[in-house]
Structure formats: C-alpha cells, structure tokens
C-alpha cells in the first residue's frame with residue numbers, strides 16, 4: 237500500500253544526514269560534556285557546534301541559545317520564569333486564544349497563583365489585532381507571549397509589529413516559534429523579540445530536544461534546578477546526541493529554507509486547487525492569503541461529516557492527516573483555535589489538517605485528493621445531514 | 628496498528644444497513660452535529676411486532692458508525708420487546724470493545740433505537756414496559772454526565 241504522511245506540523249521524519257551526525261554521540265563521543273578529559277571535551281565540542289548552528293538559523297548569538305527537552309519546556313520556562321522574576325513589578329500576562337496548550341495551560345497554572353492573564357481574541361483568519369494588544373496592556377503587564385505561526389491553521393502573526401507595541405511600554409515579548417523556524421525566515425534581531433521557543437522534531441530533527449532563545453542581558457531564573465549546565469540556567473546532563481541532531485537539522489533548515497518553502501507551498505497549493513474545485517461544501521480555515529500562512533498548511537472544514545471518521549478512512553488507505561491538532565486526538569473536544577476564529581461547532585467537527593513537507597510529491601497530491609473525494613462521498617452517504625436537510 | 632479493533636474497523640469500513648427506510652414504522656433521531664455525533668434509525672415492524680428491517684444514517688466518529696452498524700444488525704429479526712432491552716454494553720461487547728472515551732458513541736445507538744421504537748409505539752398504539760417513563764426528548768448530555776468517563780467532552784456540555 238502507498239503511504240502518504242501529511243502531518244508535518246505534528247512531527248517530521250528525521251533526515252538521514254541528521255541521524256548520521258547523531259550516531260557517534262551515542263557510541264564514540266558518549267562522554268559527559270561536563271567532564272574534563274578528552275571524551276567529555278569531544279561531547280562538549282558537539283554542543284558548541286550545535287549551538288552555533290541553531291543560532292545561525294535565527295540570527296542570534298550562540299550564547300543566547302539554551303537547550304531544553306522540548307518546545308513545551310521552553311514555553312513553560314519562559315512564562316514561569318518571567319512571572320517569578322517580575323512578580324514585584326506586576327502580575328499581568330497577555331497572550332492569545334489560539335496559542336498551543338504549552339502556553340495556555342501554563343497560563344492557567346499561573347492564574348492559580350494569582351497571576352492575571354488576558355487571552356486576546358483573534359480575527360476570522362487567526363490574526364491578533366495589534367490595536368487590541370495595545371489596549372490590553374496595563375501598568376501591571378510583565379510579559380506578552382504570541383505565537384509566530386499557528387500549528388492548526390497556519391496563521392503567521394505580525395510578530396515584529398506586536399513586539400514593538402510591547403517594547404514601547406517596556407514589556408518583555410516572547411514568541412513560540414516552534415512551527416515557524418525552518419518554514420519561514422526567522423531573524424530575532426529583526427523581529428526584536430526577547431524570548432523565542434523552538435523544537436527540533438518539527439524541522440526534521442529528533443524528538444525531545446528544544447531550545448529557548450533569550451536575549452543577552454535579560455536575567456531569568458532557571459526552571460529545572462540542579463547542575464551547572466547551560467550556564468546554570470537549565471540543569472541536567474545534556475541530551476548530547478539530540479542536541480547535535482537539532483544543530484544539524486537547523487543547519488539543513490537554513491541552507492534549504494527557500495527550496496523547502498517553495499516545494500511545500502507548491503504542493504500545498506496544488507492540493508488546495510483540486511480540493512476546492514472537486515469537493516463541494518468545504519471551507520478553508522485560516523488565512524486565504526497564502527503569503528501569510530505556513531507554507532505546508534491546509535485546514536479544511538468538510539460539511540456534514542465528522543473529522544475522525546475522515547482520518548480513519550484515509551489511514552486505511554495509508555494517508556495520515558490530523559483533526560485539528562495532534563494533541564486533540566485524546567480529548568474529544570473541538571479545537572480551541574477553530575472556536576476562536578468563529579468556525580461553528582458543526583463545521584469544526586468536520587475539520588481536518590493537512591500539512592505537507594519535504595517528502596511529499598506531486599503524485600501524492602493526486603493520490604490524496606482522489607482518496608479524499610471518495611472518503612467524503614462515502615461518509616456523506618452515511619450522514620443524516622446534508623445541504624438540503626440542513627443541520 | 629489501529630485505533631480500533633478489527634471488528635470495529637470492519638463495521639466502520641463496510642457498514643451494514645446504511646440508509647433510510649421509506650415509510651418506516653418507526654423513526655428515531657438522537658444526538659446532534661453540535662455534539663459531534665448524530666444518529667437516525669428507521670424501522671420496519673411486522674404485525675407480530677418483529678423488527679423486519681432497520682437502517683441507519685450517522686454523523687460521527689468511527690465508533691459511532693460501527694456502533695450503528697452493529698446495533699442495526701443485532702435488532703433485525705428481534706421482537707420489539709427484546710430490542711428495547713438492547714443495551715450499549717451489548718453493542719460494545721459484540722464489537723469486541725471500544726476505547727473508554729468512545730463508550731458514549733454506543734450509548735447513542737442504544738438511544739436512537741429506543742427513540743425509533745418509541746415512535747413506533749406512539750404511531751401504532753402499543754405499550755411496552757421498557758418504554759415506561761422514557762422521554763425521547765431528554766437532553767442527551769444528561770446521559771453523558773453520568774457516564775463513567777466523567778462526562779462527555781464531545782460537546783463540552785456533559786460536565
């Protein structure tokens with residue numbers, strides 16, 4: 237059977253060049269990077285190269301990169317650390333309603349400890365309105381955290397403009413760029429952000445490695461306490477092989493950025509053109525202007541049928557898509573993102589996310605659309621609701 | 628590797644009794660697309676109160692479709708009285724099990740059948756012990772509320 241993986245925003249296959257660079261760090265250069273003898277120094281050397289490469293991808297200094305265990309940890313760290321460090325200045329945090337749960341659930345946790353959080357509304361395509369951020373700022377605001385690219389609907393936020401609004405009031409700005417790096421140019425100097433979260437497994441690197449960019453000169457407490465790793469900011473013996481893999485993946489992402497973006501958007505556009513033309517009663521969720529959208533992302537609401545049944549039937553034919561976001565598959569609720577952009581629940585129930593990437597081919601487009609057409613027709617046959625009967 | 632066992636997948640991919648009986652003796656609808664699942668059952672019942680045919684249409688996830696398929700298979704040929712005793716546990720058992728978070732989908736099938744039989748009883752002037760005190764318009768979220776998983780999260784209203 238043909239296998240077509242269309243969930244690159246959930247995770248990506250690790251590139252062979254990445255795996256090849258990682259392997260010696262399990263076997264040959266297995267030393268603890270904190271040890272002072274040769275095998276330790278060799279391992280440490282691997283961390284240095286990796287840090288340089290991640291820094292180069294986002295145009296930061298290497299010393300501004302702190303490796304973590306995942307994007308989620310980076311998000312947790314920055315929110316909790318800023319809350320702790322600036323407790324005396326204020327207790328107000330601003331974020332948006334469409335953030336990843338790594339941000340939203342951490343904010344909810346902080347609310348239990350007396351912090352006040354404003355969850356900004358977004359427009360019908362998922363954009364934060366800059367003037368709403370401006371008017372949400374108060375004397376007590378200590379941090380603004382807005383994601384760069386939304387994982388479900390692909391919306392690219394005007395981060396530079398939003399960061400400027402925060403900085404004009406002397407407020408720190410964080411962005412979760414987990415879906416952004418490798419998929420669009422990301423330059424922390426140009427964006428002028430104070431913190432940025434990243435994750436390796438979304439850019440053809442290994443799972444369980446992430447990083448936080450922290451602008452030089454800003455002091456925040458550590459989140460994981462223990463040894464002196466990561467300049468005493470993130471304790472725990474480093475995941476050397478994983479970090480080396482993140483470094484290699486970052487280097488490849490930087491070198492291949494434009495070909496990756498062109499390839500993804502070309503395939504994505506081909507797919508959307510056919511779907512739009514050939515499947516009736518569907519809507520595209522997220523930005524209609526594809527220049528403001530993740531290059532590989534499509535999110536479509538298919539009327540009269542339910543998303544999980546679409547996912548299952550496609551899986552039966554070797555095609556992997558997700559409903560809303562990968563994390564939602566264990567919790568039956570509809571997507572908070574689709575809810576925030578005003579998609580009615582009946583339509584959100586029929587939403588699927590397709591994200592293409594480096595291994596998706598033009599032939600895949602035909603296989604996928606042909607299958608999707610059949611699956612939709614079959615499930616609509618089964619459905620008690622349709623265009624004439626209405627809901 | 629699959630989310631559901633082979634029996635569930637088989638009923639999902641090749642559902643039995645799909646459709647709508649013309650001029651049915653009983654018709655029941657349960658759930659709503661807002662909740663993420665909705666089921667319609669139509670029945671043919673003969674003069675001996677035996678269910679001679681059952682068809683379904685379902686908006687819902689894989690286990691909702693498989694439950695509808697299995698439930699309609701089970702009640703075909705049954706007496707109305709016996710069909711009223713069909714519990715969601717029996718549907719789940721016949722399917723070889725469902726994931727815990729998906730049990731409510733089988734409850735939906737049980738209720739859709741009850742509603743169809745209620746409609747049959749009303750239109751044909753019959754009375755059944757199994758329908759006593761049954762309210763077909765009861766908010767289905769009420770059922771979710773008492774469910775083992777601690778409420779149906781599909782619509783967010785169960786909790």
Ligand SMILES: Cc1ncc(COP(=O)(O)O)c(C=O)c1O
Nearest residue numbers: 306307308336338387414415435
């Ligand atoms: C926007 C966003 N933030 C954070 C994460 C979490 O990253 P990780 O899986 O590395 O914890 C993800 C991915 O699931 C994401 O899409």
Ligand code: FES
Nearest residue numbers: 662731779781782
């Ligand atoms: S969502 Fe399952 S019954 Fe309401």
